[in-house]
Amino acid sequence: MNEKNQLVINASHHNKRIDKVMSEELNDVSRAQIQNWIKSDHLLINQHSVKANYKCQSGDIVEWEVPEVTPLEAKAESMDLEIVYEDEDLLVVNKPKGMVVHPSAGHPAGTLVNGLLHHCQDLSGINGVIRPGIVHRIDRDTSGLLMVAKNDQAHQSLAEQLQNKTVKRSYIALVHGQIEHEYGTIDAPIGRDPKDRQRMAVISDGKEARTHFEVLERIKDEYTLVNCVLETGRTHQIRVHMKYIGFPLVGDPKYSIRKTLDMNGQALHAKTIGFYHPRTKEWLEFEAEPPVIFTETIEKIKL
Template sequence: MEIQKFIVDDIDEGQRLDVYIANQLEHLSRSFIQKLIEQGNIQINGSKETVKKYKVLENDEIEVEIPEPELLKVEPEDIPIDIVYEDEDVVIVNKPQGMVVHPAPGNYHGTLVNALLYQCKNLSSINGVIRPGIVHRIDKDTSGLLMVAKNDRAHRSLAEQLKEHSINRVYVALVHGNIKEERGTINAPIGRHPVDRMKMAVVDRNGKNAVTHFRVLERYGEYSLIEAKLETGRTHQIRVHMAYIHHPLVGDPIYSQKKEKFHTEGQALHAQTIGFIHPVKGEYMEFHAEIPERFRKIIKIIENLCRQR
């Protein structure tokens, strides 16, 4: 069993216990940490703490007991998924909103990888047992297109295209505010938030180059529907960049401070287009996925709000 010990600094005082531990142990998910708390694996000042909402105090001594990992085996699961295209080398999947792409500690079931293992005979082995075939990811609450590699040759080719920024990735997003410009480019480095380690942010130090191009598709009074094209692919890039220019995504639980007027079930963001050179055929291929119904419903609500004014 692994044991980690921490003493809370004044800058972290007031954080929820699970948030604090997640910031210290970034390789563990919040859900896994919450299970550790429930199972009595967390001690505060010598006593076990089972209340997840406990807020840490300066000089609290926190001890985390991390059990030995179970022998990992990600199982195929008969979960319906929308396969847009498949051949011997690649699979293009239209991921629904709410589905996690690959398993993580404490969450080994119900993911896209579980579904792919059931649907496909082979997936590339480059990313190991947890992420077979996964070349790139989109967030749980982002819907849309993902490339998946069925063999290592395809994986290496697609990964190299990502590295060279030659893959065409276009998203549709609904954001707060009426964007005046017809189009624009956000060129601002992204890195881990200096205080909240669960978030990303535009940073001056230790950030990675990040470029997002956007254009306005429609304006709905207090909202704008935009197309965002990624030149780079940083974690949460569109969400962070749009919040940075004061147009956060509607429904974004992390980067938007706006009070929503309707239920959204996560950010209004959809990976609509993906284009790449086929790793074996050498041909350019491009795929599109229409905005899902849950996204269309949000737009309809906003359109009705505009008509009532």
């Protein structure tokens, strides 16, 4: 364990939550990490365990130690993966809703990478041992199609196509509200939300982000089914952009309205992916229908 650190709470932090105070004091540590330290008793106040919502009092002595980092290792796990396409250079997989793409501190196992390592041993190593073969990602609760590279040559080619914006990526999303116009383009830069580092937001100094959308169906006066085409691929791009124009995704726990539908995450599905084969240069395009929970939700709200 690393050496113990100490902080005395002053008047400016009086009656503030301890997790908020520490995230302000330690700029390079997220609030979520601090909450984990509190849960595991790596952070104490006056030598006692507390909860993350503890209100600090002037004079409190905070002591903490940074836990040793456990090296991550991606291990092969047997899974029933839906492989849409596969050859010697790459594969396209339909990731289920609820599955994380690659291991991380909070998800050391049960990820898509763990299943891919069991399915095939020859994955590109450009992104290291934790993300073998992973060229791009989609959120845990977003379902749909992903390209996976089996060798470094394929990885470089697919990554260049993403950078050059020649990869076709379209998603279907169910949003709150009725979009009146048939087509639209959202051109708004995205970066970390300065008020909440766990979220993304449209900010003036963010990275270029562009989403094109088309209305597929208006459902009563409350919902719209849209097709979204990514020109760029920023974190949470569709979720942030649709919220920005006033039509947040149904079921989105991070960016939607409070009275949203329970879909175990956002109603977003990566339906189509198209790209040039790294070796043959042939254009390949694949489609996958959304999961049952997506289609069943649409049928229910039509009743």
